[in-house]
Amino acid sequence: MTITTAGPDIVDAGVPGPEWAAEVRRLADLRGATLLAHNYQLPAIQDVADHVGDSLALSRIAASAPEDTIVFCGVHFMAETAKILAPEKTVLIPDARAGCSLADSITADELREWKADFPDAVVVSYVNTTAEVKALTDICCTSSNAVEVVESIDPDRTVLFLPDQFLGAHVKRVTGRTNMHIWAGECHVHAGINGDELTAQATAHPDADLFVHPECGCATSALYLAGEGAVPADKVKILSTGGMLDAARTTGAREVLVATEIGMLHQLRRAAPEIDFQPVNAKASCRYMKMITPEALLRSLRDGTDEVHLDRAVADAARASVEAMIAIGTPGGGGE
Ligand code: SF4
Numbered sequence: 536m537t538i539t540t541a542g543p544d545i546v547d548a549g550v551p552g553p554e555w556a557a558e559v560r561r562l563a564d565l566r567g568a569t570l571l572a573h574n575y576q577l578p579a580i581q582d583v584a585d586h587v588g589d590s591l592a593l594s595r596i597a598a599s600a601p602e603d604t605i606v607f608c609g610v611h612f613m614a615e616t617a618k619i620l621a622p623e624k625t626v627l628i629p630d631a632r633a634g635c636s637l638a639d640s641i642t643a644d645e646l647r648e649w650k651a652d653f654p655d656a657v658v659v660s661y662v663n664t665t666a667e668v669k670a671l672t673d674i675c676c677t678s679s680n681a682v683e684v685v686e687s688i689d690p691d692r693t694v695l696f697l698p699d700q701f702l703g704a705h706v707k708r709v710t711g712r713t714n715m716h717i718w719a720g721e722c723h724v725h726a727g728i729n730g731d732e733l734t735a736q737a738t739a740h741p742d743a744d745l746f747v748h749p750e751c752g753c754a755t756s757a758l759y760l761a762g763e764g765a766v767p768a769d770k771v772k773i774l775s776t777g778g779m780l781d782a783a784r785t786t787g788a789r790e791v792l793v794a795t796e797i798g799m800l801h802q803l804r805r806a807a808p809e810i811d812f813q814p815v816n817a818k819a820s821c822r823y824m825k826m827i828t829p830e831a832l833l834r835s836l837r838d839g840t841d842e843v844h845l846d847r848a849v850a851d852a853a854r855a856s857v858e859a860m861i862a863i864g865t866p867g868g869g870g871e
Contacts, residue, residue: 537767551579559583562836566647566740568627569602571617573727575798580608584829590616591677597621606835608827611843612638618843619853629831631841633823635663640720641698643839649695653713653716656693660685660856661702663722666845668697669853675860681706685715685864692786696857724821728794736792736815744781744788745771745815746803748795781806796821 557817560583563570571593573586581587584594590613597617604625607614612635614628651659660672661681669675677682685706688694694712696703698720707715737745774782778791779799783791783806792798794815803812834840845853 537690544843552606555579555582555829555833559836561830562833566604566836566839567602567787568604568606568836569597570606571597571608572800573613573824574757574802574829575796576608576800576829577825577829578801580827581798581801581831584608593617594620597624597626606832607843608633608832609633610638610821610823612663612665614859615845616662616669618845619850619857622845622847622850622854625839627835627839628827628841628843628844629835630828631843633826635722635823637661637663637699637720637722638665641668641718643671646671648698649697649718653695656695656716657688658695658697659688660697661699662699662857663686666849666853668847671852672856673859674863675856677860678702680860680863682709684710684860685710685712685793685806690714724796726820728816728819729812732816733794736813738811740790740792740813742793743770743790743794743813744782744786746782747771747773747793748779748793748799755866758797779803780806783810783812786810795819796824798824832835 551668556579559570569586570584572581573580573593574587574589576584584760586593588596590609593607593609593613594617598620599606603616603753604627605621606627606629607617608629610633611628611631614626618626619626641664643665647660647673649669650656658671658673660668660675661845662677663673664672673685674688681702683857685694685696691713694715695718696706697718700717700719700721703717706716735746737743766796772782782801783803788810790811790813791803792815793803797814797817797820800812800814803810
């Protein structure tokens with residue numbers, strides 16, 4: 536279905552204004568679509584969306600929303616997860632090229648080979664994975680429930696943990712598990728939030744709280760470093776997205792350093808405008824997330840692109856691994 540829109544000049548030099556927002560809302564209504572935006576999307580896209588949140592929370596909203604069409608402003612694996620949980624719905628992502636370096640760090644073929652080396656192992660995958668990888672997974676996890684998921688597994692069973700090496704190292708340290716193998720994957724953004732950055736920022740801002748978002752691939756190195764004592768423990772708050780927003784409203788700190796992708800600052804500053812929120816690394820911006828431009832969102836609503844399609848068997852197997860996680864207990868905030 537193609538819908539007529541206002542002309543392309545509605546997004547003036549890449550800065551969307553009220554006309555753009557009104558056109559987006561008009562097209563969303565015409566299409567009968569729910570607009571979901573990840574926390575790391577551009578501020579204008581967060582502001583125009585029906586719901587803003589982390590990937591799993593948004594996927595669950597996708598499944599329960601009354602609308603038949605979901606427009607997922609995030610990266611591709613997130614739109615896939617929405618499709619996995621809402622297989623009967625039309626799921627659109629404004630630009631299907633919006634990938635994820637962490638999800639791309641292991642392919643289904645690589646996982647098959649790894650599993651062949653450990654045929655009796657239990658495979659635990661962070662939600663930042665493709666649907667094909669999830670389909671080969673026994674239990675998915677988010678950063679906030681990864682420890683709980685691994686602890687639920689028979690201590691005598693070998694665990695294969697993927698794809699994030701920092702989250703894996705954190706889980707291994709907390710659980711003390713020795714029969715756990717960790718895939719050496721990483722997110723390109725988190726490399727910018729390293730120990731030197733954290734230590735320098737914490738030293739320069741001794742009264743500031745440090746919010747570390749554990750459900751973000753780009754923050755798992757920060758999570759690891761906080762656990763290693765690289766920054767003062769009493770200042771470090773390991774928080775999910777929702778927890779971070781709650782803490783923003785209740786913390787006594789006047790200054791907060793935020794170790795995650797910089798898109799999160801928009802929601803935090805809206806929640807607590809009196810607090811000075813500063814990024815640990817202002818360059819920690821995910822180029823894939825920012826591929827969802829205002830123009831791409833308009834195009835998606837107008838043309839019904841890009842639609843996410845999943846093989847039925849892959850989707851069913853992937854759903855089983857997500858449901859196995861939910862059955863264990865706290866689904867947490869969801870993944871990144
Ligand atoms: S910030 Fe990293 S983990 Fe998150 S979507 Fe971008 S590349 Fe993937």
